[in-house]
Amino acid sequence: xxxxxxxxxxxxxxxxxxxxxxxxxxxxxxxxxxxxxxxxxxxxxxxxxxxxxxxxxxxxxxxxxxxxxxxxxxxxxxxxxxxxxxxxxxxxxxxxxxxxxxxxxxxxxxxxxxxxxxxxxxxxxxxxxxxxxxxxxxxxxxxxxxxxxxxxxxxxxxxxxxxxxxxxxxxxxxxxxxxxxxxxxxxxxxxxxxxxxxxxxxxxxxxxxxxxxxxxxxxxxxxxxxxxxxxxxxxxxxxxxxxxxxxxxxxxxxxxxxxxxxxxxxxxxxxxxxxxxxxxxxxxxxxxxxxxxxxxxxxxxxxxxxxxxxxxxxxxxxxxxxxxxxxxxxxxxxxxxxxxxxxxxxxxxxxxxxxxxxxxxxxxxxxxxxxxxxxxxxxxxxxxxxxxxxxxxxxxxxxxxxxxxxxxxxxxxxxxxxxxxxxxxxxxxxxxxxxxxxxxxxxxxxxxxxxxxxxxxxxxxxxxxxxxxxxxxxxxxxxxxxxxxx
Numbered sequence: 001x002x003x004x005x006x007x008x009x010x011x012x013x014x015x016x017x018x019x020x021x022x023x024x025x026x027x028x029x030x031x032x033x034x035x036x037x038x039x040x041x042x043x044x045x046x047x048x049x050x051x052x053x054x055x056x057x058x059x060x061x062x063x064x065x066x067x068x069x070x071x072x073x074x075x076x077x078x079x080x081x082x083x084x085x086x087x088x089x090x091x092x093x094x095x096x097x098x099x100x101x102x103x104x105x106x107x108x109x110x111x112x113x114x115x116x117x118x119x120x121x122x123x124x125x126x127x128x129x130x131x132x133x134x135x136x137x138x139x140x141x142x143x144x145x146x147x148x149x150x151x152x153x154x155x156x157x158x159x160x161x162x163x164x165x166x167x168x169x170x171x172x173x174x175x176x177x178x179x180x181x182x183x184x185x186x187x188x189x190x191x192x193x194x195x196x197x198x199x200x201x202x203x204x205x206x207x208x209x210x211x212x213x214x215x216x217x218x219x220x221x222x223x224x225x226x227x228x229x230x231x232x233x234x235x236x237x238x239x240x241x242x243x244x245x246x247x248x249x250x251x252x253x254x255x256x257x258x259x260x261x262x263x264x265x266x267x268x269x270x271x272x273x274x275x276x277x278x279x280x281x282x283x284x285x286x287x288x289x290x291x292x293x294x295x296x297x298x299x300x301x302x303x304x305x306x307x308x309x310x311x312x313x314x315x316x317x318x319x320x321x322x323x324x325x326x327x328x329x330x331x332x333x334x335x336x337x338x339x340x341x342x343x344x345x346x347x348x349x350x351x352x353x354x355x356x357x358x359x360x361x362x363x364x365x366x367x368x369x370x371x372x373x374x375x376x377x378x379x380x381x382x383x384x385x386x387x388x389x390x391x392x393x394x395x396x397x398x399x400x401x402x403x404x405x406x407x408x409x410x411x412x413x414x415x416x417x418x419x420x421x422x423x424x425x426x427x428x429x430x431x432x433x434x435x436x437x438x439x440x441x442x443x444x445x446x447x448x449x450x451x452x453x454x455x456x457x458x459x460x461x462x463x464x465x466x467x468x469x470x471x472x473x474x475x476x477x478x479x480x481x482x483x484x485x486x
Contacts, residue, residue: 001132008128011119014107023058030062032130039091042068043084045076046096047210047276050160050240056096057164061146064174071178077210077277082115082370084180097276100248115368119341185217188374192382197227203270205234205258207247211277212236232265249281259287269391271377279360280373284392293318294395296356297325302379303354304329313347313355316436317449317462321402337437344369404464405476410483415457418483446475
């Protein structure tokens with residue numbers, strides 16, 4: 001290959017369209033994936049982006065040419081691929097998605113049999129090497145075949161008009177379209193007891209992404225079981241042009257539509273998803289955004305109520321609230337390094353029922369240890385009904401007990417020097433030094449975690465205290481000032 005493929009990251013594939021990620025690159029990835037895993041059966045899906053279907057079909061062509069049978073479940077969220085990979089018992093699964101990245105990007109998330117993630121050191125780098133090693137003559141010849149000698153220009157690709165002809169794929173007998181939606185919905189609802197649900201009104205914002213169809217199917221099943229739930233749907237229809245902006249509720253500027261709808265409708269709470277809905281974000285009845293950290297505690301409580309000896313995995317950035325909830329409920333809290341590969345690995349090792357990160361990634365043992373954006377809100381909804389408390393009251397009680405700063409990022413000229421300044425001052429004073437991920441230092445009634453980005457000169461700070469908001473705010477300013485004192 002003339003140039004190296006540059007869209008491979010540590011845990012997935014993401015790149016700018018037409019410069020880093022093209023139909024040719026997608027074909028190469030498909031071929032290399034099937035070769036590296038010796039995969040004979042692969043399930044594929046794609047998010048709502050206009051370029052996702054052309055990429056998925058080029059990917060499928062590569063998989064087929066390398067000897068794999070492909071089942072295409074159509075437009076789907078990442079967790080639907082996770083589910084289908086395990087449910088169908090296939091050798092691997094690939095979701096074409098750029099999640100919350102800009103419109104001129106796309107990417108892929110890859111898993112092995114059993115929905116085990118593929119990262120750089122567990123096969124992703126090897127797939128990249130195989131993809132680059134394919135001869136240009138072979139790849140271009142196959143793409144000409146699949147595109148019926150048509151030239152695919154940039155405009156056609158960006159507008160989703162570049163289509164491998166499905167009749168060519170189908171003629172091989174190795175490509176089929178399928179659906180696991182009914183089985184997926186049944187599995188989602190297995191996490192809750194529908195008899196526990198009382199009347200609820202919930203705002204749901206799919207952000208014109210892939211969550212809408214999945215939610216509709218869940219709603220239909222809930223209503224068929226006489227669950228008294230009403231959904232107020234915002235930006236619900238899937239639309240790859242994203243007329244209301246790329247769905248990324250983690251950004252404060254993207255929360256107003258959900259918050260306003262909650263307040264206007266008098267809903268019990270609100271939910272918003274990112275583009276491939278592997279993360280969900282919650283809002284209380286006042287339209288206030290709830291930090292993912294406090295959702296981890298609530299989900300831990302939900303699982304422990306169902307099974308008191310549950311093991312719960314959490315990340316080390318902020319954790320006093322989670323540890324307190326889990327310990328008081330009779331569960332076992334276990335700290336893990338941040339990142340989905342580390343969390344999933346630790347969950348498998350400990351046989352933990354649930355793992356959560358403050359970034360709104362929530363992992364479930366019975367969901368192949370994968371993350372889901374649907375299971376969390378179902379469990380929260382059930383918890384609200386069972387406890388007969390509002391989501392706001394449950395969360396505000398925990399925020400008061402363990403206030404936190406949220407993650408604060410500082411872009412610096414010299415991140416290493418900033419890290420050294422802070423550690424040299426505070427480490428000698430700390431009662432506990434934790435290096436599970438970055439530096440976690442405890443000082444009795446307050447603590448902080450400081451992590452350096454692996455890819456850019458950025459320091460990430462999280463501060464929390466025990467029941468003292470002014471102290472948390474004071475220490476946040478104090479540490480932040482030292483970080484930024486360049």
